[in-house]
Amino acid sequence: MKQIVLEHVTKSFTTKALGTVVAVDDFNLEIEKGECFSFLGPSGCGKTTTLRMIAGFEDLTKGSIYLGDKLVSDRDKNIYVPPEKRDLGMVFQAFAVWPHLNVFDNVAFPLKVKKLPKREIVEKVTQALKYCNLSGLEKEYPSNLSGGQQQRIALARSIVVNPDVLLLDEPLSNLDPHLRESMRFEIKRLQKQFGFTIIFVTHDQAEAMALSDRILVMDMGRIQQIGTPQELYRHPVNRFVHSFLGQSNFTNVIIKEGRVYPTGDENNAIYEDSLLPDSKAKVMATRPNSIELSKESGFPSTIVKRTFKTDFAEYLVKAGDETLLVQTPHRNIFNSGDRCFLRINNPAWYEPEDQKEKGERERRNTM
Amino acid sequence: MTAVKNKDFLKLEGKRFFSLDKLMTVLCYAALITVVILPVVMIFYYAFWDGSKIDIDMFVKVLTQQGNLKAIKNTVIIAFFTTAIATVVGVFFAWLLGRSDIPLKGLMKFLFSIPFMIPPFLAAMSWDMMFSGRGGYVNRLLMSVFHLSSAPFNINSVAGIIVIEVVYYFPFVYMQVVSALERMDPTLEESARIAGAGQLYVIRKITIPLTIPAISSGMLLILITSLSNYGIPAMLGFSQNIFTLPTMIVELMNRAGGSFEGIREAAAMSIILVVVVAIALWGQRKLTSRGSYDIIKGKSMRPMLIKLRGAKYPLLVFSLIFLLVVVVAPIVMILLISFVKAYGLPFESQNMTLANYRRIFVGNIMVSDSVKNSLFLAFSAGLICLVLGTMLAYVVNKIKPKGGTVLEMMAVLPYSLPGTVMAIGCMLAWSGAFFGITLYNTIWIILVAYIARYLSYVLKSSSAALQQVHYSLEEAARSCGASHMETLKDVTLPLIKPAMISGFFLVFLPCMRELTTSILLYGPNSRTLGVAIYQLRINGYITQAAALSVVTITLIIICNNLVKFVIGDRRRK
Numbered sequence: 001m002k003q004i005v006l007e008h009v010t011k012s013f014t015t016k017a018l019g020t021v022v023a024v025d026d027f028n029l030e031i032e033k034g035e036c037f038s039f040l041g042p043s044g045c046g047k048t049t050t051l052r053m054i055a056g057f058e059d060l061t062k063g064s065i066y067l068g069d070k071l072v073s074d075r076d077k078n079i080y081v082p083p084e085k086r087d088l089g090m091v092f093q094a095f096a097v098w099p100h101l102n103v104f105d106n107v108a109f110p111l112k113v114k115k116l117p118k119r120e121i122v123e124k125v126t127q128a129l130k131y132c133n134l135s136g137l138e139k140e141y142p143s144n145l146s147g148g149q150q151q152r153i154a155l156a157r158s159i160v161v162n163p164d165v166l167l168l169d170e171p172l173s174n175l176d177p178h179l180r181e182s183m184r185f186e187i188k189r190l191q192k193q194f195g196f197t198i199i200f201v202t203h204d205q206a207e208a209m210a211l212s213d214r215i216l217v218m219d220m221g222r223i224q225q226i227g228t229p230q231e232l233y234r235h236p237v238n239r240f241v242h243s244f245l246g247q248s249n250f251t252n253v254i255i256k257e258g259r260v261y262p263t264g265d266e267n268n269a270i271y272e273d274s275l276l277p278d279s280k281a282k283v284m285a286t287r288p289n290s291i292e293l294s295k296e297s298g299f300p301s302t303i304v305k306r307t308f309k310t311d312f313a314e315y316l317v318k319a320g321d322e323t324l325l326v327q328t329p330h331r332n333i334f335n336s337g338d339r340c341f342l343r344i345n346n347p348a349w350y351e352p353e354d355q356k357e358k359g360e361r362e363r364r365n366t367m
Numbered sequence: 368m369t370a371v372k373n374k375d376f377l378k379l380e381g382k383r384f385f386s387l388d389k390l391m392t393v394l395c396y397a398a399l400i401t402v403v404i405l406p407v408v409m410i411f412y413y414a415f416w417d418g419s420k421i422d423i424d425m426f427v428k429v430l431t432q433q434g435n436l437k438a439i440k441n442t443v444i445i446a447f448f449t450t451a452i453a454t455v456v457g458v459f460f461a462w463l464l465g466r467s468d469i470p471l472k473g474l475m476k477f478l479f480s481i482p483f484m485i486p487p488f489l490a491a492m493s494w495d496m497m498f499s500g501r502g503g504y505v506n507r508l509l510m511s512v513f514h515l516s517s518a519p520f521n522i523n524s525v526a527g528i529i530v531i532e533v534v535y536y537f538p539f540v541y542m543q544v545v546s547a548l549e550r551m552d553p554t555l556e557e558s559a560r561i562a563g564a565g566q567l568y569v570i571r572k573i574t575i576p577l578t579i580p581a582i583s584s585g586m587l588l589i590l591i592t593s594l595s596n597y598g599i600p601a602m603l604g605f606s607q608n609i610f611t612l613p614t615m616i617v618e619l620m621n622r623a624g625g626s627f628e629g630i631r632e633a634a635a636m637s638i639i640l641v642v643v644v645a646i647a648l649w650g651q652r653k654l655t656s657r658g659s660y661d662i663i664k665g666k667s668m669r670p671m672l673i674k675l676r677g678a679k680y681p682l683l684v685f686s687l688i689f690l691l692v693v694v695v696a697p698i699v700m701i702l703l704i705s706f707v708k709a710y711g712l713p714f715e716s717q718n719m720t721l722a723n724y725r726r727i728f729v730g731n732i733m734v735s736d737s738v739k740n741s742l743f744l745a746f747s748a749g750l751i752c753l754v755l756g757t758m759l760a761y762v763v764n765k766i767k768p769k770g771g772t773v774l775e776m777m778a779v780l781p782y783s784l785p786g787t788v789m790a791i792g793c794m795l796a797w798s799g800a801f802f803g804i805t806l807y808n809t810i811w812i813i814l815v816a817y818i819a820r821y822l823s824y825v826l827k828s829s830s831a832a833l834q835q836v837h838y839s840l841e842e843a844a845r846s847c848g849a850s851h852m853e854t855l856k857d858v859t860l861p862l863i864k865p866a867m868i869s870g871f872f873l874v875f876l877p878c879m880r881e882l883t884t885s886i887l888l889y890g891p892n893s894r895t896l897g898v899a900i901y902q903l904r905i906n907g908y909i910t911q912a913a914a915l916s917v918v919t920i921t922l923i924i925i926c927n928n929l930v931k932f933v934i935g936d937r938r939r940k
Contacts, residue, residue, distance in 0.1 A: 057557055083560040090561040096554035100576045109572075110562035157562065167561075 089158030265320030298341030406792025457540025465548035488598025540585030595785030756825025786883035808890030832866030
C-alpha cells in the first residue's frame with residue numbers, strides 16, 4: 001500500500017540576490033507503508049524543502065502530495081491541509097524541545113491538543129517515555145538534560161500519538177558519533193515495533209545506508225537515483241551518486257580499441273575490456289577497495305605514497321597524469337617509489353562533468 | 368647573582384602598593400561615590416533628619432495631604448495601565464511583523480523606530496495642540512464637521528496621559544519581542560504544528576511563553592519609564608491640576624523656594640517615589656521569576672510566515688493608520704504650528720509666517736543659549752561618561768577587585784532611580800553641603816546629574832565589548848614585552864573602540880532632549896533645549912515652542928543618522 005505519493009512536485013524560490021531558483025524540480029515518488037526511506041544529498045540539494053512540503057510547512061509551486069489516500073497539497077485544485085491536520089510525527093535537527101515545559105508536558109503536548117482524557121494522557125506518555133528510555137525524568141526541564149536525552153524527548157513526542165508517518169529532519173547530526181549510533185538503533189527498533197513509515201533526511205551516507213530500506217539520492221533539486229543501499233553502491237547511475245556513496249576514484253581516460261589509457265600516458269593501459277567503444281575523453285569510476293595491487297601481474301604503475309590504516313593499507317598510485325587511491329589488506333607491502341601492477345574490478349563509466357553543471361552547483365552553494 | 372626584581376614581581380609579592388590597576392579602582396570608587404552616592408545619601412538625610420534628630424513626621428505629613436495621595440494614586444494608575452496596554456500593543460505588532468505575511472514590513476519597521484527619536488514631552492505637546500479640550504485643532508475640526516457641542520476628546524486627563532504614554536512606550540516591548548522572535552528557532556513552533564496544534568494554540572502555548580523573558584524586560588522598561596516620567600504628565604496634566612509623583616516633586620520644589628521644610632517635603636516625596644519604583648521592580652521580578660530560555664538554536668531558517676488571508680489587508684490598513692496617527696501626525700502638527708502667526712489661527716496661507724523661527728533665533732538669548740548649553744552638556748557628558756564608564760567597565764570586568772559588584776551596583780543605581788529624584792539629590796549635594804562647593808544655578812550641576820544618570824549606558828556597552836576580549840589577547844601583548852599601560856593602549860582599547868563610540872552616542876542623544884533633570888536644575892544662564900521649549904510652551908509662546916521643537920527634532924535626527932553612519936561604517940569594515 002502506498003503511504004506517501006508525490007506527483008510532479010516542484011518548488012521554486014525567488015530571491016533578490018539569485019533570481020528564481022528551482023529548489024525541487026518535478027519530483028515523482030511513491031513510498032510504501034512501513035518503509036524506511038531516506039532523502040540523501042549535499043546541503044542545498046532540496047531534501048529538507050521536500051520534507052517540509054510533505055509536512056505542510058512549505059507550499060508547492062506545482063504538483064500534488066498524497067498522504068495515505070488523502071490529497072493534502074495540490075496547487076491546481078488549491079488544496080492545502082495545514083501541518084496540524086496531517087497527523088504526522090516529526091523530529092527536527094535542533095530537537096525543538098520546548099524549554100518552558102518539562103519532559104512530561106513536552107511529550108503530552110500532542111495529546112493535550114487532541115483533548116484526550118487525563119488518564120489516557122498519563123498512560124500514553126508513560127508508555128512513550130518507557131519506549132524512549134526516559135522513564136523517571138518526567139519532571140525534569142530540558143535544559144538540565146543532555147543532547148541525546150533531548151532528542152529522545154523529541155522522538156517520544158513524535159511517536160506518542162502513534163502516527164502512520166514519521167518525518168526525521170537530520171535528527172542525529174547534532175549528536176556526538178557514539179550517541180548517533182545508539183539513536184539510530186533505537187529509531188530502527190521503534191519502527192519495527194510500531195510499523196510506521198519513516199522519511200529520513202540526511203547528508204550522511206553511512207547513516208542513510210544503515211537505516212534505510214530505500215534511498216533517494218538528490219542533487220540540485222533533482223532526483224538522481226532511487227534504490228536500495230546495495231543498488232546505489234553497486235550500480236550508481238551517474239558520477240554524482242558514485243561520489244556521494246562511499247569513496248571514489250574518478251580517472252580521466254582515453255579508450256582505444258578496448259584498451260583504457262590514463263591521460264598523459266598512451267603507452268601503458270590500466271584496464272582492458274574489448275566491448276568498450278573508443279573515446280577521446282571518458283571518466284572511469286572505481287572504488288578504492290575494488291582495485292587490487294600485485295607485484296607480478298596486471299597493469300603497471302608506480303606507488304606514490306603509503307598510509308597505514310588499522311584495517312587496511314592505503315596507497316596512492318600513479319598512472320600517467322592520474323592518481324588512484326587503493327585500499328588493500330596488509331598482505332602485500334609496497335614502499336613508495338615501488339613499481340606495481342593494478343587490477344581494476346567493476347569500473348563504471350561516465351562523461352566528464354561539464355562547466356554548466358559545475359557553475360549551477362556553485363551558485364546553489366552560496367544560497 | 369642578585370635577583371633583578373621587576374615591578375610586577377613586587378606587585379605579586381604584595382610589596383608594591385601603587386599600580387595602574389589600583390589607581391583605576393580607586394578612581395572609580397571616588398567618582399561613583401561623588402557622583403552617585405552623595406546625592407542619594409543627601410535625599411535620605413533631608414527626608415529623615417529634621418535638623419537635630421531622626422524623625423519620620425515628614426512622611427506622615429506628606430502622606431496625609433490629599434494632593435500628594437492623589438499624585439501617588441495617579442502615578443500608580445498611569446503606570447499600571449500604560450504598562451498593560453503598551454505591552455499588549457507591542458507584542459501584537461511584534462508578532463505581526465515577525466511572524467505574519469503582512470506586506471510593507473520594511474516601511475513599518477522604519478516607522479516604529481521614529482517614536483524613539485521624538486522626545487516624549489514634545490510629542491505630548493503636539494497631542495495637546497490637537498486634542499486639548501475645545502482649543503485643540505483636531506477637536507475643533509471634529510466639532511465643526513459633526514456639529515458637536517463639546518469637545519470629543521480630552522487629552523488633559525489621566526486617560527489622555529495613559530494613551531500618549533502607551534503610544535510612546537510600546538516600542539520598548541515591540542523591539543525586545545521582535546528581536547526574540549527573529550532569533551527564535553522556528554522549529555519550536557513547527558513541532559507544535561506537527562503535534563496537531565492550530566495557529567492560535569501555538570501562539571498561546573508556545574510562542575508567547577517562549578518570548579516571556581523578552582516581554583518582561585520590555586515591560587520593566589515601560590514600567591520604570593512611566594513611573595518616573597516628567598514630561599508627558601507635565602505637558603498634559605498641569606492645566607487640569609493632574610499631578611503624578613515626579614510632577615508633584617517638581618511642584619513642591621518650586622513652591623518651597625529654598626525653605627528647609629519645603630525641601631524636606633520634596634525629599635520625602637522622592638523617597639516615596641523610589642519606594643514605588645522598588646515595589647514595582649520587585650513585583651515584576653516576582654511575576655517573571657523563571658530564568659531565561661535558550662531559544663537560539665539550530666540552523667538558521669526562515670520561519671514559516673502565517674497567512675493572514677482575509678485579515679491581511681484590514682490589518683495592514685489598521686497598522687498603517689495607527690502608525691501614521693502615532694508617528695506622522697504629531698510631527699506634522701508641530702511643523703504646522705511652528706509656521707502659524709498665532710496659536711489657534713486656522714492653517715491658511717495668509718496666517719503662515721517664518722516669524723517664529725526668526726524670533727527664537729534672533730534676539731532671544733534664552734533660546735540661543737539653550738542650543739549652546741544642550742550641545743555643550745550632551746558633548747561633555749558623553750565624553751566624560753565615555754572615559755569614566757569604560758574605565759569602570761575595565762575595573763569591573765578585568766581587574767575584578769574586591770567589592771567589584773558594589774562598584775557595578777553603584778553605577779547602575781541611577782538607571783532605576785527616577786531622574787527627578789536624582790536631580791533633587793544633586794541639588795542637595797552641590798549647594799554647599801560638601802567642602803562649600805556650590806554648583807547650584809550653574810551649568811555644572813546639570814552636567815554632574817547627566818553623568819550620574821547616563822554613566823551606566825557606557826558601562827553596559829563597554830562591558831559587553833570587554834567580555835569578548837579574552838585574557839589571552841592581553842597576555843599575548845604582555846608576553847611580547849608590552850607594559851600594562853601599553854597593552855591597554857595598543858590592544859584592549861582599540862578592540863573595544865566601536866563599543867566606546869556607540870556608548871558616547873548612547874549618552875549624547877538622550878542628553879540632547881533631556882527635560883526631567885534639567886527642569887529642576889537649570890539656572891538663569893543654564894537652560895537646556897528641553898527647558899526652553901517647556902517654558903515657551905507654559906508661558907503661552909506656543910508657536911515659538913513649536914519652532915524650537917522642530918529645530919530640536921532636526922538636530923536629533925541629524926545626530927542619529929550620524930551615529931548610524933559611524934556605526935554602519937564600522938560594520939562594513
